[in-house]
Amino acid sequence: MKPVTPDEKLAAIVGSKPMPRTEITKKVWEYIKKNKLQDAKVKTKINADAALKAVFNGKASVTMFEMTKLVNTHVS
Template identity: 70%
Template sequence: MTNATMAKKTTRKPNAAFMKPVTPDAALAPIVGSNPLPRTELTKKLWAYIKKHGLQDKKNKRNINADAALKVVFGGKAQVSMFDMTKLVSKHVK
């Protein structure tokens, strides 16, 4: 296989559903902003917020500890796993 064919196989087209802009609701807007943005950007901003505020659990990195703003998004839960987080955040976008 040549380098040209290898490069062609590894390039991926972004999923249209992930690129479609979503609008955060009032609970999520303080964390990621209120402007419509693709789900991929929303996830990046959410993780940037978590890392900036040191909310990733120190012992189990898969858990996210909620501050006051995230507690609203997480339905009042003090801690959620990163897998549950995506499900809970999706309830706050239109």
């Protein structure tokens, strides 16, 4: 896949160097698991901390599917 560049908000989570979208998604999931942001009861739900809230356009929680769509708006 062609590398894309994360914007400033997403770079706070995955780093600022260009990488394929698949790698960005993988790094976002690593961040979510490391910080225990996956909802304990509803596994498809992600609870945002301050850094993810910026990527999620201010939303406190999103579904996995919505997360991918929102993350893709932060790359060029």
